[in-house]
Amino acid sequence: MSEFGRMLRSLREAAGLSQPQLAKQVYISQSSLCRYEKGKQTPNSSTAVRLDELLNASGQLRILATGNSAPDVLNSDDRDRLARTIEHPHRLDERSVTALADVLAAQRRLDDALPPRLLIPATTAQLDTVTTLVRHAAGPYRAALAEVAAEYVQFAGWLHAEIRNDATALQLLTEAERAADEIDNGVLAAQAVNFKGFLARQQKRWQGVVRWFLAEHHTPGASVHQRIGAAAQAAHGAGEMGDRDGALRLLETAETLLDTSGDEPAPRTAYWLSPTFHKLNLGLAHLALKQHDVAADHISSALDSLPLDQQRADWTTEFRAALETTQKSQ
Template sequence: MPARIRTAVDQRFPAELARLRRERGMSLRDLARRVHYSKSYLHDLEVGRIRPTCDVAGHLDDTLQANGTLTAMVAETPAVTTPDDDQRIAYAIAQPTRLDAATVRLLADVLAAQRRLDDAIAAPVMLPSAVPQWRTMQDLAARARGPHAPELQAIAAEWTQFVGWLHAEARNDAEAVRVLIEAADEADAVDSGPLAAQVENFRGYLERQRGNPRGIVRHFLAAYHTPGSSALQRVGDAVQAAHGYALLGDRAAAERLLGEASDLTEAAESESPPAAAYWLTPTFSRMGLGLAYLALGDKATAADNLRAGLQGLPDDQRDAEWTTEYRQALTVAAA
C-alpha cells in the first residue's frame, strides 16, 4: 500500500500569495491567465478556503518570481498513522476511561514522529497541524482514567513543550512564552526533571534569538540546576549559560561554567538522552561551545567546536531550521 501523504501549509500562505500578486501589479484575472488556473481557484487560495499542493505552490512561486518563498510554505509529509491507528485514537477520545497501553504507545510514537519532522519541515508549516493535535491530546489527558492515564499525561506534557518549541522556532515569541510556561507547569505535575529542564532550555533558546544575554543566562542556568535533568542536558545547559555570560562580558563566570560542563562530560558520554531531548549526543553540545568561545573572542576554538558539532549531526538534522545560527556562527568564526 502506498504511503499516505499529508500536505502541510504555512498559515501565512494565503496572505503572502495575495501580497506577492499585488506587488507584481497583477489582478486575480491576470494571474489566472498566466498560471492557467481559474480566478475563483486563486481567490480561494488567497482567502485560505482551499490548500495548495506543492506543485501549485511551486508554479505560483515561479510565475510570481518569489524566489522560493511560496514553495517553502508548503510541504508533503507522510502520514504517521494508519487508518487502524486513527480508529484506535478516535475510540480513546470517545471513551477516555477505557484508555489502553497500546493507544498510549501509539500516541507516543505519533509525537516522536512529529518531533523528527521538525528537523525537515519549517516550524510555521508544522504549526497549523501540530496545534490541533496538541489540543486534542490535552483534552484526552484531562479526561483519561485508569492505570495508563499517568503515562498519557506525561506524553501530553511533552506535546505542550513541543508546541512551545515550534512557536519559539517560528518566532511567535509571545505565544512561545505562554505555551512554555504551561509546559513547565505540566512537567512539574508529571514529576519529570528532563521535561522541566527542557522547557527552560527552550526559553533560553528564545532569549538567544531575541538577543537578550541576561535571559539566556537566566533560563539556561535554571535548566542546568533543575533537579532530575540528565547529564547530557546539564552539559548543554551549562555551555549555553556560559555563552550568555560571555555576551555580558563576564569572562570569569563563562569560564567557570565551561569548566563545570567539561567535568560533566564523562558522565554524559555514558548515558542515553531522555526522550524529551532525543537529539542530544556528546558532540551536540560542541555547537553551544562554539557560540561561547566565539563570544569570548577565541575564533579558532569556536570554529573547531562548531564544525565538529555540525558534522556530528545525523543527516536528517543537518539542514534543520534550528542549525542556521550555528552555521552562521561558523562562517563568522572561520573568517
C-alpha cells in the same frame, strides 16, 4: 529553488543518483525531475511519495510537496482505537497512549529537517486532542497520557519559538513547565526552561540566557546531558555579558560533565542531546570569549557530523552564522 527542490536535489546527490537514473526509477521524465529540483513545478502526491520512499526521506519530501505534516505512523487498528478513545476517554488503554506518543515522536523527528511552520498546524490539532483526552480520561493509563500531553505542549512551544512567535511560545512553555511539575518529570521541566533560554538568546537578552540555562542546569531530575548543554549555553550568555571568569567556570563545568558522562544516553524526550550537539553550543561559548579558532573547530566539525538533511535545517541557522563570524575573524 524551492525547499522541496533543494531537498530533492540534496538527497538525490547523496544517494549517488543522476537525474536520468532517479527519473527512470520514479517513472517520470528527466525534464519533470529537473523542474521539481528547480522549483518550477511541484509533483503530485503519488510522485512525491515515490521520491520520498526511494530517497529514504522519512516523509520529508511528501510533506514539502503536499503541505500535510501529519506523520503516517499509525495502522488502521491504531486509528480505529484512537477514534474510540476520543469518543470514550474513560476507556483509555495502553495502546492508545503509545500510538499518541509515536505520532509526537514522528513530528519531533520531522522538525529536525523541516521548517517549523509546516509542522505547527498538525501539531496544534494533535495537542488539542491530547489535552482534551487528559481532562476526561480515567484509569491506570492517565498518568502516561499526561506525560505525552506535557511533551506535546513543550514541543508546540518550541515550534513557535523557532519562528519567533515569542509571546505564544512563552505562554506554551510556561504551561509545559507547570505540566511537567505536576507529573514530577524533571527532564520535561528542564527542557521547557531550556527553550525559554533559547528565546532569550534569540532576543539577545544575555542576563535571561544565563538565568534560564542555570535554572535548567539546577532543575531536580534533569539529565546529565541537559546539564552539559545548560552549562555551555549559560557560559555563552556570560561571555556575551563580559563575565569572562564566569563563562570559563561554566565551560569547565560543561566539559567536565561531558568527559565523565560516558555512555549515558540522552533522554528520550531530548534525543538530540548528543556530543555533536554539545559541540555546537560549546562553540558559541568560545566565540563569545573571542576564542575564534576553538569556536570554529567545534562548530564546523559538529555541523559536518550532522545528517545531510539536517545540515541546512532552520535550527542550524545561528550556528552557521556563528561559523561565518569565526571565519571572518581568522
